[in-house]
Amino acid sequence: MPEMVTLTIDGTEVKVPKGTTILEAAKQVGKVIPHYCYHPGMSSPAMCRMCLVDVEGAPKPQASCVTTVMENQVVDTESSASVANRRGVLEFYLVxxxxxxxxxxxxxxxxxxxxxxxxxxxxxxxxxxxxxxxxxxxxxxxxxxxxxxxxxxxxxxxxxxxxxxxxxxxxxxxxxxxxxxxxxxxxxxxxxxxxxxxxxxxxxxxxxxxxxxxxxxxLDHTPSICASCSQGCNIELHTAENLVQRVKPRENLEVNAWWMCDYGRHDYEWINHGQRIEAPLVRDATGSSRTTGWKDALTSLLEGASGLNGTSVQIVVSARGSNEDLAALTKLQDVMGGGDKVFRVSQADEESALPGFPTLARRKDLGPNVGGAELLGISRVGESDGTGGLEAVKDHDGIIIVLGDNLEDQDETFGANAGLYVYLGTHECAATKAAHLVLPVTTFAEQEGTFTNHEGRIQRFWPALQPPGMARPAWLILGAVLAELSEGVAPRSAAEAFMNLAEAVPALRGLTYEGMGLSGSVSETAQHASLD
Amino acid sequence: MAISVKVMERPDPESTSYLRAALSGMALTFKHLMNPIKVTQQYPEEQTELHPRWRGTHVMETHADGRPKCVACGLCPTVCPANCIRLVGGEDDQGNRFPLVYEIDEFRCIFCGMCQEVCPVEAIHVGQHFENAEYTRDRFVYDLDRLMEQDHPSTHLWDPSDPASE
Missing domain, CATH: 3.30.70.20 (Alpha-Beta Plaits)
Known part of the structure; x- marks a missing residue:
């Protein structure tokens, strides 16, 4: 426990650890002293002269970004001398x-x-x-x-x-x-x-x-999590006209402090990518397809699955799926008969860490929820560029469910032998040609959910954009199917979907959306695992 | 208090002449026929003189070399209460900020003149003009070129020598 110092700032008494600057102590009482050169993540040269404040007993105004607090100090940030100083400094800036x-x-x-x-x-x-x-x-x-x-x-x-x-x-x-x-x-x-x-x-x-x-x-600012690597940097999505316009880091001292890498910062155009699947697509035995509503699509999914009782279910997921999405799919797979679970993720050649804040790095895995997928027992397949590894799934004759993976390296024969091939994704491609059902899902920017980062920290993100057409979060779609199959209750919100997940996975027991808040939490089990 | 109703006694129509009333009406008509002060205006042959602060069809002011004065700062679409201005900013070949797209929907516009008030470079103006009839609705969306082509005078909402009316 550090030694505590009590001082008075603008008439409010505040207790802070010894060595705190007046500027940081003032933040504790909700007072932001104007400053330019000071940044909590770097050294303070005290050269902008904006943060000068009156300290009782001091002969001159003190630079609050470098003056540390003293016992019984009385600071006045709104005294006529402080205000006159700021006014004068600002006039010099405007010269x-x-x-x-x-x-x-x-x-x-x-x-x-x-x-x-x-x-x-x-x-x-x-x-x-x-x-x-x-x-x-x-x-x-x-x-x-x-x-x-x-x-x-x-x-x-x-x-x-x-x-x-x-x-x-x-x-x-x-x-x-x-x-x-x-x-x-x-x-x-x-x-x-x-x-x-x-x-x-x-x-x-x-x-x-x-x-x-x-x-x-x-710009509208929505708190979110960077989806470009498994570091899980806290970000804000800045949106206008239902498009992400830019990405800014959001303060979280446990993960990324105030920083984020340029790779993540500029990797957002895929969220704005047009040509999305907007309505469920059902393909019948003759090969002709029709767009339809959700009720019809899910009815045909259940009909298709009912004729295939006992066959194994192969699932392919993407590391960009939220914990709730992946959990809903793995649970559905268990109910339908079980089978292999795989995901693919492209990898960078090496990690690039930020020397001044070494726990922050652009990680090798270029997917935000590799941790979540591994926690749910989904195994990694394929090459380091995110291709291949689906030979066993491709010709599977039971049920294939693909969630989020864009299958760019696959051709039209993917899933052609399947008894039921369901594709939940954002864009159609060659490999969705054989799918019996193509269902539109939302991206992470259009739904609420959580990602698990490389150290097992579960962090929430919030919806920033309106989903296109009839696209829905995967946990909602799969939860409805699951409720129908197991005669349970479908989750109505992402928080409920997460509660179901937290009950089922021991590593997440006790975690809630409220508890996570804006900065996320690390489950104890995950912490132990990372220490081992 | 009881309400009393006054009953008018009407003259007997059988025994009354309307000649006197008709003549007095005709007299009024002839009086106006001779009156030198005429108020009827022969529009469109005669044009109305507009009030100096009339707020009509917009004008985009231009520099001497024909470029629009607009710097795409985005204040007019922000302040516009009718949300009728669409602006996309960009950069011209000299590195100056300028509007790639600037459209005003004159149908949606309520002609409040706030776009002119807020403009920091005195580019967009409301104008001394009201005859903007068109055959199709889409013609009411004025793009940048059309706003620059408007040849009617723009309105001065304030005295340039005394902008704060002091």
Whole structure:
């Protein structure tokens, strides 16, 4: 237990561990002291001069991002001296900062805009011409607008302290100082540089991919989990017009802190991919197919399955399926007679860890729920590029159920001998030609659910988009079929589906949606397993 | 209190002449025929003079080289209460932000003029114009080119020398 210190901030008493800065202590009482250069994940140079606050007994205002708390300290962040200081500092920033908010991508989520609006002067007094740097391509996904820079050096410190690959530096002195790259090297080849766009408090560093795409105030933010590897980074999906416009990391000190890799950040176009299956498709014995409603589709599924009692059921799932989806399918398989369960996942050549936060890495498995699939006894097959491994399933003559796997490497003969071949997916392809039933399911961005990451942490994600047409979450479809077969009750919500799962799998016992909240939980069994 | 009803005594129609009433009516007609102050306007031969702050069909102002002044900041679609402006931002060949798509649905528009008020670069304006009849509904969606082609004067909602009306 660390030594605790009691102090008063704006009249509220607060108890924090010794060594905490005033700025962090102020967050405890719900007070955000304006700042630019300070970031909890990096060192504090105390150079932006925005966070100066009055401390009783101190001769001058103190920089709250580096001043640690003392017993019985009295801090006033709203004293006339503190406010006058911020007002003055903001005026200095606006001497050179162009007021190009209408064409700036950061407009609407900019710290300078917010603080000036809150406390700045309504008219500038500077009559000097502003310095002009123009625009610079930093390589990778980053564009640099030098005029907008407030010299907080967060980006320089991120590259040197967190990514530990010095690519940026401050050149020149004083008024002429500007961020620059080393010669033509730029940021090309670094794998975490997207984070410097996130931490830039103004619009100096912007993403080329997001440039002019949408205004910040048009975006809806939905907490989610990155579906690009098994690390399970906490993210926010920023959506507008029912499309994912960009992906931003969400703070979770247990998993990814404030960071995420560029691979995950830019791997979202597949969610927006059009040409989705929008209605259930039923193919009869003559080979002709018809689109139909859910009741009809599930009735034909049950009819098809009833004639095949006792045959084995082969299932192929995708590592992008949620725990609830996979659990509903494995349970259905057990009820229908049991058989092999397999999944395929493509793999990267190697892990790439973030040196400044080594528990965060782009993992080898490029699927978010490899942990969940393995927990449910589904075995991995195929090559490291996510192909092959389905020879046994392909010509199976019993029941085949495919969930989510897009079967890109398979041809039209896949499942041609099957007594019943059900495909639950998002897109039709050659390998779905022989399917008796093609059922539209939602992606993780369109449904509620959980993923299990590489260390056994179960994390929730929330629906960000409207599903296309009649697409439904797989747990809902399979739960209805299962309820019909076993005369049970179908789950009505993802929370209920997870409760069924948590009862059935010992490793997840005791976990609930409420308990997981935004940051997820690690089940004790999974923790022990990872320690062994 | 009891309500009392006054019963009018009408003249006997058999013994009354209408000549006097008819003549007084004709007199009024002739009086107006001679009146030099005429209020009837011969539209469309004669055009109405519009109020200086009339808010009519939109105009997109252009630079001298013909580019639209719009910088695609997205404030007008945000402020528009009728949600009738569609804007897709992009970048032109000189690296300037500009609208790839800018459409105003004049049918949905309620002509409040807030798009003009909010515009930071004085690009979109409401105009001194109201005759925008068309044969088809889709013609009421004005795209960027059509908004730039509008040749009627744009409206000044405030005095440029005294924008805050002080």
């Amino acid at each position: 050179n900062h162009p007021l190009d908010c209408p064409i700036c991508d950061m407009s609407g989520e900019c710290d300078l805009q917010d603080f000036v609006h809150a406390e700045g002067r309504d008219h500038g007094r500077s009559v000097e011409p502003k310095r002009v740097f123009g625009r610079d391509d930093f390589g990778g996904d980053v564009l640099f607008y030098g005029d907008r820079c407030v010299m907080c050096t967060r980006c320089v410190r991120f590259m040197s302290e967190v990514e530990q690959d010095e690519r940026l530096t401050v050149v020149e002195r004083g008024n002429r100082s500007v961020i620059d790259t080393f010669f033509e090297k730029g940021l090309d080849g670094t794998e975490w540089h997207g984070n410097i766009v996130d931490i830039c408090p103004v619009g100096a560093l912007v993403s080329k991919e997001f440039l002019h795409k949408t205004r910040a105030w048009d």
